[in-house]
Amino acid sequence: WPRTSARADGALTVGGVDVRDLAREHGTPLYVLDEDDVRSRMRDYATAFADSEVHYAGKAFLCKEMVRWLEAEGLGLDVASGGELAVALSVGFPPGRITMHGNNKSAAELTRALEAGVGHIVVDSYDEIARLGHLADQLGQRPKVMIRVTTGVEAHTHEFIATAHDDQKFGLSLNTGAAAEAVRRILALPQLELVGLHSHIGSQIVDTAGFEVAARRLATLLVEIKEEHGVVLPELDLGGGYGIAYVEGDEAPDIKELADGLREIVTKVCVEAGLPVPRLTVEPGRTIVGPGGITLYEVGTVKDVEGLRAYVSVDGGMSDNVRTALYGAEYTAVLASRESEAGPMLSRLVGKHCESGDIIVRDVHLPADLVPGDLIAVAATGAYCRSLASNYNYLPKPAVVAVSGGVSRVIVQGETEDDLLRGQL
Ligand code: LLP
DSSP: OOOOOOOETEEEETTTEEEEHHHHHOOSSSSOOOOHHHHHHHHHHHHHHSSSSEEGGGGGGHHHHHHHHHHHTTTEEEEOHHHHHHHHHHHHOOOGGGGEOOOOOOOHHHHHHHHOSSEEEEESSHHHHHHHHHHHHHHTOEEEEEEEOOOOOOOOHHHHGSSSSSSSSEEETTTTTHHHHHHHHHHTTTTTTEEEEOOOOBBOOOOHHHHHHHHHHHHHHHHHHHHOOOOOOOOEEEEOOOOOOTTOOOOOOHHHHHHHHHHHHHHHHHHTTTOOOOOOEEEOOOHHHHHEEEEEEEEEEEEETTTTTTEEEEEEEETOHHHHHHHHHOEEEEOOOOOOOOOOOEEEEOOOOSSSOEEEEEEEEEEETTTTEEEEESOOSSSSTTSSSSSGGGGOOOOEEETTTTEEEEEEEOEEEEEEEHOOE
């Protein structure tokens, strides 16, 4: 739950505001973000990683106001598409503090990043190295680039969000020699300035051992690059992926311990090899914005499926939170609009979409006297809920055309970036 959440008159309050008032004023479903919680987590990172860079991963949740908070708290930003970059630039975020990611950045996205003067571009394939070299040449620029290295670490998380084993789409493999080949190709291109290596092993990872193995492997690659090419790369970007607690009993890594551990490993490898200690960057997303967000829903029906459980249907579902359907994610939910003395009722919190997989919380105990009109709050929905709902990474939805008799005509217009930014205050 958000750091400021409490109970007053039986109802949940967040940031000093009663959720009943929020539902009355703004309707449900509603995402509620505890600004103090989010900003204090930004500051926690800035303190723990005081001698490093902290680039918030915008994919977790991004909007103009979030960008303003980041700027005020002195953080940088990781963007994964032209759309995310556009959000940052629209409120004047300093481009030098932006890192551009993506496994398939288009020429248009790369051009935009170059024209804006983003601080770093993380390259993810040989094709992209060639594409970026060509574009930089045309624009007369020499961007700072990093190589996304696939370190071979098996992250203990859901298959869809593990990103450091070889058989997935991101990065250039350490094991197969692709990362070393990427170094050679970039060093051969005078238009690109290779400044470092990047690794992101996956998301919602609780065991910090994987991050440490990846950091050691990246630092070792720095040493090998020095030996092979005589080049000392000054930066390492260790990605994000740190887990948060979703349900009671979940563990979450301590950020300060994590920071100290990573710094120590990189320092040791580099100092032993006589290399200067590189500047570190981390890219947390979920840990910054996840815990401070809740989603409010109104109960519409309560159906007792005899002998099994109650199905509690609310006015949202997989359209505002697809994580349960997609990853089997777990959440905590409570009755938020009043106190109840009734006993617990094994429930499944479900949405209103036409799919039986439209589940928000698979197993949760809610009070047995739950009735239509009650408000339910789901915790820790600040990250990857609004953003996955689903113009993920600010990708506009495509147009629809009807074709007939050799002719095509638009029947639904494709969205534009302006469409996606409309309504952001
Ligand atoms: N850096 C890079 C290069 C990334 O790809 C990601 C996440 C992050 C940083 C931030 O990771 P975080 O600290 O937020 O775990 N939709 C999934 C999560 C996908 C994460 C993708 N990349 C979910 O809802 O669990």
